[in-house]
Amino acid sequence: MILDDIIKEKKKEVARLKQDSTINTSKRQYPVRSFFKMARSNNKLSIIAEFKRASPSKGVINADLDPKVQASTYEKAGASMISVLTDTPFFKGDMDDLIAVRETVNIPILNKDFIIDPVQIDRAYQHGADVILLIVRALSTEQLASLYQHAKRLGLEVLVEVHDEQELQAALDIDATLIGINNRNLDTFEVDLKTTEDLAKMLNPEDHLIISESGMKTTEDVLRVKKAGAEAILVGETMMRSDNLTDTFELLSGEGDRL
Numbered sequence: 001m002i003l004d005d006i007i008k009e010k011k012k013e014v015a016r017l018k019q020d021s022t023i024n025t026s027k028r029q030y031p032v033r034s035f036f037k038m039a040r041s042n043n044k045l046s047i048i049a050e051f052k053r054a055s056p057s058k059g060v061i062n063a064d065l066d067p068k069v070q071a072s073t074y075e076k077a078g079a080s081m082i083s084v085l086t087d088t089p090f091f092k093g094d095m096d097d098l099i100a101v102r103e104t105v106n107i108p109i110l111n112k113d114f115i116i117d118p119v120q121i122d123r124a125y126q127h128g129a130d131v132i133l134l135i136v137r138a139l140s141t142e143q144l145a146s147l148y149q150h151a152k153r154l155g156l157e158v159l160v161e162v163h164d165e166q167e168l169q170a171a172l173d174i175d176a177t178l179i180g181i182n183n184r185n186l187d188t189f190e191v192d193l194k195t196t197e198d199l200a201k202m203l204n205p206e207d208h209l210i211i212s213e214s215g216m217k218t219t220e221d222v223l224r225v226k227k228a229g230a231e232a233i234l235v236g237e238t239m240m241r242s243d244n245l246t247d248t249f250e251l252l253s254g255e256g257d258r259l
């Protein structure tokens with residue numbers, strides 16, 4: 001299973017990070033921005049645009065893009081947040097990508113990685129992330145609760161990612177507010193937007209902000225998850241392959257034609 005392989009690598013990375021004396025949360029130079037407030041004050045769907053060079057399901061997507069150029073274009077095109085994949089072995093990203101994006105834009109930044117230890121949260125915080133990702137599938141109940149609390153203590157928001165009812169219950173048990181419903185099954189890589197339709201029914205929009213993640217390519221895709229209750233979408237591949245991001249944003253806002 002790919003997630004097991006990724007977590008194996010993360011354990012090695014965490015061991016290295018624990019020896020890294022430059023990780024220090026007091027070194028953060030940026031204010032923490034709230035994605036939740038931004039999305040709630042937005043009277044339309046919020047778009048989270050992802051910087052993702054490669055992925056296990058698609059291989060290399062676009063290895064050569066400059067994170068500063070791409071981030072600046074995302075911000076100008078109307079992104080509410082930028083998700084930066086900082087995993088190297090499987091996604092060909094790194095923390096320098098996040099640092100470059102933080103230096104370039106003013107909107108919130110999500111550090112998309114496979115977090116299993118507080119040291120990864122400290123590193124994300126130090127370098128200017130505003131939101132971190134916790135994938136329920138990758139964590140024990142205890143790890144999920146303690147990593148969530150660690151991030152909240154630093155003032156970060158936490159996107160808690162789920163793919164089925166049991167995982168959603170785990171997210172509800174820790175009182176998560178930002179719920180990412182991943183339409184991609186991380187075992188099979190199959191993408192089904194019905195995942196958002198099914199799980200969103202279990203959530204109360206007053207208490208939870210639903211972010212539909214993965215597999216969105218067309219206006220119809222977006223309208224479908226929006227109708228199911230998503231207030232935000234997280235889009236990687238479609239953004240990274242786009243040669244006209246203004247058009248892509250228009251289409252994914254539900255304001256244009258089929259991509």
Ligand SMILES: O=C(O)c1ccccc1NCC(=O)[C@H](O)[C@H](O)COP(=O)(O)O
Pocket residue numbers: 002050052055056057058182186189213214215216234235236237238
């Ligand atoms: O994208 C993958 O292949 C993948 C494989 C294993 C774990 C995570 C994976 N993706 C991370 C993501 O959640 C997506 O990058 C994100 O939702 C955007 O998806 P997409 O718009 O389909 O690129």
